[in-house]
Amino acid sequence: FFLWLITCNAQVIAAMETQLSNGPTCNNTSNGPSTITNNCSSPVESGSVEDSKTNLIVNYLPQNMTQEELKSLFGSIGEIESCKLVRDKITGQSLGYGFVNYVDPKDAEKAINTLNGLRLQTKTIKVSYARPSSASIRDANLYVSGLPKTMTQKELEQLFSQYGRIITSRILVDQVTGVSRGVGFIRFDRRVEAEEAIKGLNCQKPPGATEPITVKFANNPSQKTSQALLSQLYQSPNRRYPGPLAQQAQRFRLDNLLNMAYGVKSRFSPMAIDGVTSLAGINIPGHAGTGWCIFVYNLAPDADESILWQMFGPFGAVTNVKVIRDFNTNKCKGFGFVTMTNYDEAAVAIASLNGYRLGDRVLQVSFKTNKTHKA
DNA sequence: TGTTATT
Numbered sequence: 001f002f003l004w005l006i007t008c009n010a011q012v013i014a015a016m017e018t019q020l021s022n023g024p025t026c027n028n029t030s031n032g033p034s035t036i037t038n039n040c041s042s043p044v045e046s047g048s049v050e051d052s053k054t055n056l057i058v059n060y061l062p063q064n065m066t067q068e069e070l071k072s073l074f075g076s077i078g079e080i081e082s083c084k085l086v087r088d089k090i091t092g093q094s095l096g097y098g099f100v101n102y103v104d105p106k107d108a109e110k111a112i113n114t115l116n117g118l119r120l121q122t123k124t125i126k127v128s129y130a131r132p133s134s135a136s137i138r139d140a141n142l143y144v145s146g147l148p149k150t151m152t153q154k155e156l157e158q159l160f161s162q163y164g165r166i167i168t169s170r171i172l173v174d175q176v177t178g179v180s181r182g183v184g185f186i187r188f189d190r191r192v193e194a195e196e197a198i199k200g201l202n203c204q205k206p207p208g209a210t211e212p213i214t215v216k217f218a219n220n221p222s223q224k225t226s227q228a229l230l231s232q233l234y235q236s237p238n239r240r241y242p243g244p245l246a247q248q249a250q251r252f253r254l255d256n257l258l259n260m261a262y263g264v265k266s267r268f269s270p271m272a273i274d275g276v277t278s279l280a281g282i283n284i285p286g287h288a289g290t291g292w293c294i295f296v297y298n299l300a301p302d303a304d305e306s307i308l309w310q311m312f313g314p315f316g317a318v319t320n321v322k323v324i325r326d327f328n329t330n331k332c333k334g335f336g337f338v339t340m341t342n343y344d345e346a347a348v349a350i351a352s353l354n355g356y357r358l359g360d361r362v363l364q365v366s367f368k369t370n371k372t373h374k375a
Numbered sequence: 376t377g378t379t380a381t382t
Contacts, residue, residue, distance in 0.1 A: 132381085
């Protein structure tokens with residue numbers, strides 16, 4: 001099991017290094033390997049004067065990310081007026097997107113520039129201006145099949161753009177070969193545009209194609225079979241908040257694995273692990289009541305919060321990051337803190353990132369101790 | 376038939 005952990009984490013770090021050297025950027029052409037997006041359209045460019053310059057929609061969030069984590073991540077940019085993670089009304093499951101409304105439009109712009117394309121666990125988040133909420137923009141997503149295998153994303157957009165403003169497009173590819181499966185999605189700005197595209201393109205042959213394509217409204221991903229719904233209810237969000245027994249077992253298991261690997265004495269007595277809430281106020285290293293505080297040492301002077309999100313995010317739920325800066329120069333003083341919700345994820349992050357080479361520095365990562373008192 | 380796009 002531990003070997004599996006190491007193998008997994010090597011992959012996480014390999015993926016992370018790519019991300020660290022290619023920080024999230026704002027562009028018009030790509031958000032991940034196969035989705036064309038339109039993140040840079042400013043409120044002015046997109047038309048209506050009613051478009052908010054402070055309200056953002058954040059898509060492709062990890063399934064287990066909470067509203068608090070969303071707020072914490074985007075709060076590292078600037079003051080947030082309001083924040084909402086959209087959840088299924090019945091199951092409580094995250095629908096994988098949310099809204100962040102800043103006080104200052106400049107912070108909203110900065111969030112798009114710095115957080116769009118950020119990798120969190122298995123997802124690449126998308127950050128863009130939210131359009132004014134309206135019934136006319138709902139149910140505007142189309143499923144397209146029968147596409148020529150040679151058709152590119154751009155060609156697909158060119159074909160559909162005559163009917164309106166495209167919000168996202170995607171062509172599905174074979175996971176092994178990378179070859180187009182001839183099916184895709186087009187999300188229009190407005191439902192009427194999608195309706196016109198169906199009328200104009202369904203059962204029609206694209207230029208140069210030998211077979212007609214099928215264009216219809218896409219299934220809503222929240223419309224699942226009762227079986228899928230049941231299995232979903234069995235999993236999260238309860239997965240993140242296991243009962244005391246499961247929690248205890250998880251802690252012991254991971255703690256013992258780490259002990260075996262590193263020969264360290266167990267940090268936790270059976271009393272101390274009996275539920276997270278009971279730990280509040282008790283002097284447990286690294287534990288701050290709301291999560292597990294991790295000390296990160298040997299950061300470069302120009303390090304910022306995003307580097308901490310990028311390093312620790314892949315290991316699980318991160319609720320807060322902080323780079324400690326010199327009051328006068330505003331440069332990083334060489335260390336920072338990361339708070340993670342789950343002990344096991346924090347422990348794996350520490351085991352994986354301690355000794356990690358970031359640029360020309362070797363990081364020291366550990367649970368925060370009480371050796372350094374608050375000034 | 377998706378990395379669940381409108382609270």
